[in-house]
Amino acid sequence: MTYCLAVKVNRGLVFASDSRTNAGVDYVATYSKMRRYCWPGERVCVLLTSGSLATSQAVMNAINRDLQDPDATFNLRSGKQLYEVAQYIGKLSQEEQQRHAKAMEKSGSSAESNFIFGGQIAGQPPEIFHVYPQGNFISASDDTPYLQIGENKYGKPILDRIIAKTTSLEDAARCAMVSLDSTIRSNISVGPPVELAMLQTDNIDEPFHSTYTLNSPMYKSMQKQWTQGLKRAFNRLPRFDWEKPER
Amino acid sequence: MTYCLAVKVNRGLVFASDSRTNAGVDYVATYSKMRRYCWPGERVCVLLTSGSLATSQAVMNAINRDLQDPDATFNLRSGKQLYEVAQYIGKLSQEEQQRHAKAMEKSGSSAESNFIFGGQIAGQPPEIFHVYPQGNFISASDDTPYLQIGENKYGKPILDRIIAKTTSLEDAARCAMVSLDSTIRSNISVGPPVELAMLQTDNIDEPFHSTYTLNSPMYKSMQKQWTQGLKRAFNRLPRFDWEKPER
Structure with a gap:
């Protein structure tokens, strides 16, 4: 499985992905499930993938082939x-799936992939899209300014509680982590x-x-402080009537 | 859908369930997805259900029929x-499903149900079981002292971070909430x-x-303090190198 997400806040875009694949x-x-494409001053894009x-x-290879x-x-x-571009990614994905459709059906397995694609073209607003295996896609909304692919449920409650379009880019990145x-x-x-990528609105650059990794100082410190903070929050929850007052 | 869970700690058992059903x-x-059965001094049991x-x-009716x-x-x-008793519940569930198997297959819908069953018989240790639609079942372990049925993923991270067998009964109940x-x-x-039910170990009583409800003072206060606590924990997470020091 996989878990990738993208967040769109006023200040910019955050992309985050895990790195485990399994058959x-x-x-x-x-x-790595993240690809970055940048033409400074012109456009910057990030692609996240889950599924087959x-x-x-194959889609990433086709993107490179067409670029060259x-x-x-x-x-x-x-x-x-x-x-x-989201439409184009959906088309590449569908073409690749069709190519192996018969063989995949025979083996009872799936060649479906989901993509999150986003970025900014100079002079246009930043955007993020979820491209479905069927090739169609949706963009994030102001009310739900994030998109997830893969194993999305465990990590959704914290996004629902923290993320709003006014959230800072760094807070959005911490929340994604x-x-x-x-x-x-x-x-x-x-x-x-x-993996984490951040794009500041209107800064069309890398x-x-x-x-x-689990041993990176930032990740370790984030993990430790979050665990401590959660325990502190938990210990402050209201007592039942018959309990002693708060510790 | 549904979300029910049971937690087994040294001090006793906690059962919790939501109340929404949808077709x-x-x-x-x-x-209500919770049934309580008690013969004081003799045995006390709680049953939670999800699925069809x-x-x-039908299973709860059959339990009552056999009791009478x-x-x-x-x-x-x-x-x-x-x-x-867990085996018996699995048998009742299987019998009911078989009764309608042909019609269900025709309509393409499912009559499967999952059950969490637990409690204590005087002189024996308390136990909790997850009874599968197939009629077989598992019990919780010391390392993973909780069981979930229904929509289990969103609520799992907090259980994984807080629950251990040494957790107090009230903390286990708060964590379930x-x-x-x-x-x-x-x-x-x-x-x-x-709905919440708590059984203290060796107190074989109701x-x-x-x-x-969302308006119950305990629930409202729990919700409010948890949201505040999470935001506080979130605001204390480490900054990226280029950010100003912690707020």
């Missing part, structure tokens, strides 16, 4: 609007390292990017 | 060990009122039982 429980591997690793890799092909009718850099950490603790199919 | 999004209703409401109700039938070969009160509240916030198919 059954006895074939577990580590793969074969489909995900001067005769390509469309590519990641030529799309005039971000939603056109907590959301990922909660998922990693509760589900063995989601695992480190955690995104801030960092990879955190 | 599609346009038929939503409120039903028809199967759940002096010729019944087995009932909730006669089982010598709790695992035998937070786990339910997180699920209610993130998933529309799980809803109030929240369990403490309470029903909390």
Whole structure:
């Protein structure tokens, strides 16, 4: 499984992903699920993937092929609007799935992949999209300014409590890290390292990017302080009538 | 959907359940999913259900039928060990499902139910079981002293962080309430009122039982303090290198 998410706040975009892939429980591997594309001053995009690793890799290869092909009718850099690029990613994903549809059906397995795609084109607002395996897609809303793919449930409550469009970019990034950490603790199919990318609105440049292992000082300190803070919050919860007053 | 859980700590057992049932999004209703059975000094049991409401109700009716039938070969009160009673509940569930199997298959819907069953027989240790739709079951372990049925993922991270077998009964109950509240916030198919039952180890008597609506003072205060505590914990998380020091 996988857990990836993107958050869109007024100040910019945050992308976060885990790095565990598995085909059954006895074939577990580590793969980055984040790709960054940047033409400074022109456009910056981030792509996150979950689902079939074969489909995900094929889509990323096709994106690179089209970027390098001067005769390509469309590519990641030529799309005039971000939603056109989301459409293109959906089309690449569908093409790849169709190519293996018969064989996949025979084997009873799935070649479906989900993608989160987002970024900013100079002069246009930043956007994030969830591209479904069927090739269609949605964008985040002001009321629910985040998108998740993969194992999304464990990490959703903290997003619902913290994230609003007015949240700072750094707080959104911290919240994404907590959301990922909660998922990693509760589900063995989601695992480190955690990748984080941040794009500041209207700063069309290489995104801030960092990879955190369980031993990275920032990740360790975040984990420790969150656990302590949760315990403190828990210990302050109201007592039942018959209990002694708060500790 | 539904979310029910049971926690087994040294000091006793906690059971908690939501009350929302739905058949599609346009038929939503409120039903208690908790049944308590008590013969003071002899045995006390609690049953939680999720899945097909028809199967759940049929099983509860069959339990009552057997309790009232002096010729019944087995009932909730006669089982010598709790695992035998768990087995009996699995058998009742399977019988009910088989009865409608053909019709259910035709309609493409499912009559499956999951049950959490637990309690204590005088002189024996308290126990909790998850009875699967197939009729087999598992009990909680010392390392993972809780069981969940229904929409279990949203509320799992807080259990994983707080619950250990040494947790007090009241803390286990508070944690169950937070786990339910997180699920209610993130998933529309799980809803109030929240029911809570607590059994103290070796106190074979009517369990403490309470029903909390969103307006119950204890629930409101718990919700408010948890939200505040989480925000406080969140605001104390470590800053990125380039940020100003902690607020």
